[in-house]
Amino acid sequence: MEEEKGDFEPKIVGFTCNWCTYAGADLAGTSRKKYPPNIRLIRLMCSGRIDPMFVLKALLNGADGVFIGGCHPGECHYIKGNFYARRRIAALRTILKQFGLDNRVRSEWISASEGDKFARTMKEMAEEIKQLGPNPMRDKIL
Amino acid sequence: MKGTELKYEDLEGFFKGLLENNVVDALIMPHRVGNKVSYMLVRDKERIASPESVIFAPSFGVNAANVVKGWMIDNKVGIVAKPCEIRAAIELIKLKQLNEESVLLITVDCSGAFKNEDYAEHYPEIGNLVDSAKIKELEGKGISMREACAICENRLADIGDIIIARVNGKVGVAGLTDMGVEALSAVELPLEDKDLERKEEKERIVAEARKRLGELPRIDSVEALEEFLRDCILCKNCRDVCPVCYCKECFFDQPLGNPAGGDLLNLAELRGAIEVPANQLLYHLTRVYHVCTTCVACGACEDACPKGIPLTRFYPVLAQKVQEIFEYVPGKDAKEPLPFTTYEDEELEECLR
Numbered sequence: 001m002e003e004e005k006g007d008f009e010p011k012i013v014g015f016t017c018n019w020c021t022y023a024g025a026d027l028a029g030t031s032r033k034k035y036p037p038n039i040r041l042i043r044l045m046c047s048g049r050i051d052p053m054f055v056l057k058a059l060l061n062g063a064d065g066v067f068i069g070g071c072h073p074g075e076c077h078y079i080k081g082n083f084y085a086r087r088r089i090a091a092l093r094t095i096l097k098q099f100g101l102d103n104r105v106r107s108e109w110i111s112a113s114e115g116d117k118f119a120r121t122m123k124e125m126a127e128e129i130k131q132l133g134p135n136p137m138r139d140k141i142l
Numbered sequence: 143m144k145g146t147e148l149k150y151e152d153l154e155g156f157f158k159g160l161l162e163n164n165v166v167d168a169l170i171m172p173h174r175v176g177n178k179v180s181y182m183l184v185r186d187k188e189r190i191a192s193p194e195s196v197i198f199a200p201s202f203g204v205n206a207a208n209v210v211k212g213w214m215i216d217n218k219v220g221i222v223a224k225p226c227e228i229r230a231a232i233e234l235i236k237l238k239q240l241n242e243e244s245v246l247l248i249t250v251d252c253s254g255a256f257k258n259e260d261y262a263e264h265y266p267e268i269g270n271l272v273d274s275a276k277i278k279e280l281e282g283k284g285i286s287m288r289e290a291c292a293i294c295e296n297r298l299a300d301i302g303d304i305i306i307a308r309v310n311g312k313v314g315v316a317g318l319t320d321m322g323v324e325a326l327s328a329v330e331l332p333l334e335d336k337d338l339e340r341k342e343e344k345e346r347i348v349a350e351a352r353k354r355l356g357e358l359p360r361i362d363s364v365e366a367l368e369e370f371l372r373d374c375i376l377c378k379n380c381r382d383v384c385p386v387c388y389c390k391e392c393f394f395d396q397p398l399g400n401p402a403g404g405d406l407l408n409l410a411e412l413r414g415a416i417e418v419p420a421n422q423l424l425y426h427l428t429r430v431y432h433v434c435t436t437c438v439a440c441g442a443c444e445d446a447c448p449k450g451i452p453l454t455r456f457y458p459v460l461a462q463k464v465q466e467i468f469e470y471v472p473g474k475d476a477k478e479p480l481p482f483t484t485y486e487d488e489e490l491e492e493c494l495r
Contacts, residue, residue, distance in 0.1 A: 053393070053428050060424050061413070074487065083485035090493035091434050091464045091481075095427070098460060099364050107494045136364050141415045142423055 010064035010129040014041045015050050019077035020111045021069025027115030035122035038129070039067060047071070047107075048081025052092040055105055059096075062138035065129040067121075068107035075111065082109070103132060144323050145305075145316025145336035150194040153306070153313060158187040159329035160220055166246050166325075170206055171222035172196040177265035178258065181206055183219075197222055197250050198271040198308065201261035202288060205442045207231040207385040212239050220246040224255070226294065226440035228302040229473025230385035233436045236480050239388050246325055247302030253277065254291035257445055271308075289454040290441020293355040295348045298340055301473060307338045314338045358455050370456065371426060373449040376419040380443035380453055381429060386436040386472075394425050430460050435481045436472050437461035467493060 016022040022043045028035065044050060047070030055066045068089060070082040089107050096102040106128075108121050148156065160166050161184075171193060173182045179201040184190060206223040207230035213219070221231060228249045234240040253272050255261070261268060264285050272280070277287060291297075299305035303322030307314040316336045317323035326333055361370050378394065381387045393399040401409060401420055410416045439458035447453055465471065467490065468481040 052431050053424075056424055056427050056431070060427075080485065083487075084482065086490055086494065087468070087482055087485055090467060090490040092431055093493055094464045094467055095430055095434060095460050098360075098362060098463065099367055100362070101364065140368075141413075141417050 008130065008134055010038050010126060010134070011062070012039045012065040012067055012125060012129060013058040013063045014039045014067035014069060015044055015047070015054060016041055016067075016069035016110075017047045017049075017071060017077070017082070018043055018045045020071035020075070020109075021047075021118065023112035024069070024110040024114045024118040027112065028118045029115075031115050033115055033119035035119040036126040038065075038126045039122055046076065046078050046081035047085035048076070048078065050085055050088070052088050055089075055092060059101060059104065059135065060137055060142055062135055063104075064132075064135045064138070065104045065106070065125060067125055068105070069110050069118075069121075070107070072109040072111055104129065104135065143305075143316040143318055143336055143338065144326070144333045145314055145338065146326075146331045146333055147309070147336075148313050148315055148331075150313060151192075153194045153197070154190060154192060156315065156329060156331070157190050157193050157222070160246075160325065161185070161187040161190075163328045165218075165328045166220035167217040169220040169222060170209060171220075172199065172201075174199075176262070178262040179203070180258070181209065183209075193222075194313075195270045197306070198253070199261070200253055200255040200268065200272050200277075200287075201258045202255040202291070202441070202445065203258035204383060205230055205385040205440045207234055207240075208383060208442070210234070210240060210245065211385060211388060213244070214239075214241050215244055216241075218244050218246060220248055222248045222250060222306075224252040225249050225296050225299055225301065226252070226290075226438050226473075227385070229296070229438040230440060232301065232473040232476050233386050233438065233480075234388070235476045236478075237386070237388055237436070242476060246304070246321060248304045248306060249299035249302035250306045251299045251308045252291075252294075252297045254287045254294065254297060256285065257288055260285065288441050288445070289358070289452060290439055290444060290458060293351050293358065293454070293458070294439060295351045297347055298344055299338075300344075301475075305338060307340070309338070309340075355459070358459065361455060367423070371422060371451065373451055374422050374426070375449060376422055376425060377448060378425070379446040379448060380457075383442045383446040384433060385440065385442065386433050386438065387429065393428070394421065399425075426456070430457055433457065434461045434464040435468065435470055437465075438472050 058066050076082040093102045110118050168185045170183050172179050174196045179196050179199045206227040228247045235242045303319045304317050316338050317326045361367050441454045444453040470481050
């Protein structure tokens with residue numbers, strides 16, 4: 001695993017909600033939008049289901065980035081799940097910021113009709129993480 | 143606020159009165175055992191002796207709120223403790239781990255405290271109460287205050303039902319809530335309008351505390367965090383003594399959080415090698431997230447660490463950053479919702495990416 005910055009294929013774990021972002025990813029696929037294959041999506045029913053511990057665990061187990069996708073605020077299938085998610089993610093990223101890990105975690109609101117936005121976000125994120133280099137936790141014995 | 147002024151020695155009668163008049167069924171308050179100060183749960187008023195010599199004693203052992211955590215009882219218990227402990231009790235009320243109607247929170251001015259073992263050892267020099275000049279003098283002799291107290295901005299009693307403040311060689315007792323004022327009337331204290339706000343003194347404490355906070359070593363990278371936690375043996379004492387860590391069954395006591403046997407072997411196979419005991423970093427990062435809005439910065443975690451890890455530089459310092467983004471001060475008001483139980487329609491977008 002002697003990869004240099006910019007020259008490695010990052011592994012990104014994505015937590016997406018069933019109703020918006022996962023459907024958005026589906027749309028990106030069915031409309032044949034191209035985006036880098038670095039993301040591994042995990043579908044949850046709602047972004048409010050994401051326990052920040054999922055994100056921590058992914059990072060500590062060597063994921064180079066974590067993506068979180070949900071419905072636009074105000075458009076949650078469960079009315080307010082993503083409002084709670086937003087507060088949790090903001091708190092978690094504030095903690096991670098102290099250790100310089102916050103830029104490995106990114107969240108976006110992507111609706112079921114935004115296949116384009118999903119593909120664009122994946123491109124941007126893969127590029128950002130490539131610039132950051134591999135997760136320092138990856139080769140550690142933790 | 144409604145209150146009155148008492149002499150130090152009148153406090154004994156006041157506390158006895160609370161029990162005698164059935165304002166409370168029991169009191170949790172400090173008492174002295176030799177050089178040491180610890181808490182007692184007292185129901186017989188005759189067991190209260192010279193409280194004025196202990197309630198202001200600059201000694202921190204346990205957080206009193208941790209003692210009453212989960213007490214969903216109908217009896218009424220008065221808690222006489224420092225601001226950080228009462229703030230923790232207020233957070234517990236919000237977390238539904240304490241019945242608001244069954245506690246009478248009596249907050250006592252704090253001057254900053256020493257670890258209880260340091261206090262007992264140096265009792266002859268420290269005495270029953272100290273002021274900022276005395277603390278400086280003791281620091282010169284190498285007896286330093288707990289780090290959590292050095293960075294504490296909320297030492298003056300200003301929350302709870304009743305406050306007991308030290309003013310000009312006397313004590314000011316005042317009720318902040320209806321329950322507090324009723325309790326004071328029940329023990330027949332002559333109540334008048336009393337101002338125990340003490341703005342200037344507060345500003346001075348805040349300035350000093352922020353200066354000390356700025357001087358603390360920072361943990362600013364993954365490597366620094368690993369180094370910081372190097373000696374952690376995962377005894378989880380920091381969790382057990384934390385007044386606001388309250389899960390009935392902790393994730394890190396369950397198979398997923400505390401893997402053993404075959405699970406552990408599988409994990410080791412997956413990664414080649416893993417640190418054991420497992421999940422050290424995950425434990426502390428998860429815990430700091432769990433307490434990030436409710437941490438009252440009492441420093442009990444640091445005191446309890448058998449390896450002497452200065453956890454004040456981790457838990458309260460990180461929690462404060464999170465509390466800043468929600469503009470939330472834990473323990474200020476039992477009516478204010480916890481940040482994770484509420485939301486605004488538009489907020490925090492700048493913190494997400």
